Amino acid sequence: MRTLEGVVRPYAWGSRTAIASLRGRPVPSPHPEAELWFGAHPAGPAVCLRPDGEHDTDLLSAIDAAPVDMLGRRTIETFDGRLPFLMKVLAADEPLSLQAHPSLAQAREGFDRENAAGVPIDAPDRNYRDPWHKPELIVATTEFDALAGFRNPAITVELLRELQVSELDPYLGMLAGQPDSEGLRALFTTWLTLPDASIATLIPAVLAGAVSRLGSGNSSRFGAELRTVLELGEVYPRDPGVLASLLLNRIRLEPGEGLYLPAGNLHAYLRGIGIEIMANSDNVLRGGLTPKHIDVPELLRVLDFTPADVAEITAPIRTVGAERVYLTPAPEFRLSRVELDGTGLRYASSVCFDMPGPQILAVLHGSIDVRPMGGEATTIPAGRAIWIGDAEPDVVVHAGSSRAVFFRALVPAGPRG
Known part of the structure; x- marks a missing residue:
């Protein structure tokens, strides 16, 4: 047995209080702390502590030194000698990027393709940093808000109509005329590839419609969705991911509830603290709400546009x-x-x-x-x-x-x- 000290990842969307408080450190922390990693991922393996509390080695090195004792033969044979999962504490004070993860076959093909093209593993525009997929499970430890999976298109049509924004009419017609996965694919693709001039007109109109609807004094079943699009639009006023958020299930997890996100599920965590576990991979295809690399064609290649009810992605x-x-x-x-x-x-x-x-x-x-x-x-x-x-x-x-x-x-x- 080895006591592990997790590795903090200081991403800008993280919390200055949650992880510091959990670790018994001064609050607020000097910088946002987004994730606390407990695993053997090469980018941040957990630290093994000696009985006196001093650092000994890291978990990846300890596994490499005695793989059979640490992992067992079945794990070694099944997962190529790797610890196959990465466990994290995730603390989001701001939204994460709109993203999806590839299937195992897609990850292997993409990894080989980028290697053959000579793209360095650490290049900022690289999509596939390993040949593994990345299914993941998030379990809330506080109230946790997320966007995950494409909503039933018929319900999304209701939401878009409720905004009463004339600039949306052509796009509303696309989905109303084909309220299925192909209609979702067509609308999502159109929004993510709109010229900057069109985005500069459409997003402000949508935000104005959300403000008007929320301020009307009439109740709406889409109150959470409208508030979310306003929050995202304030931070990313020219990002088509703001529009894409209107197509996804808006979910609030209570403590103890979990979401399972398989390959191809488009999602963005919005706010909250949770425990996340995933396959031990770093493959992320981003579609917006981030200054990081976005590859729309590759994202479209891996996305699953099949509508999913919240119950279908809630972990039993x-x-x-x-x-x-x-x-x-x-x-x-x-x-x-x-x-x-x-x-x-x-x-x-x-x-x-x-x-x-x-x-x-x-x-x-x-x-x-x-x-x-x-x-x-x-x-x-x-x-x-x-x-x-x-x-x-x-x-x-x-x-x-x-x-x-x-x-x-x-x-x-x-x-x-």
């Missing part, structure tokens, strides 16, 4: 003892939430884990004591995690405080964990 939950397991089809990861009661008065104060393969337990509240069978306990406070390798004995996890909450990530035994 199965309770297994003290665990709330989030069910997904991803073979790279399984995520569960565990809450322990140190007083023993309300629910379990300990849990035993005996599943083989690599595991990471990340503590979000309180502390836990992790004891291998026949060994000494290791205390893990909030903001840190513990690595349990395949060769480790079974462990018992006790609450180290009156209330302890942690998330458990592992490689599932089957297609749905």
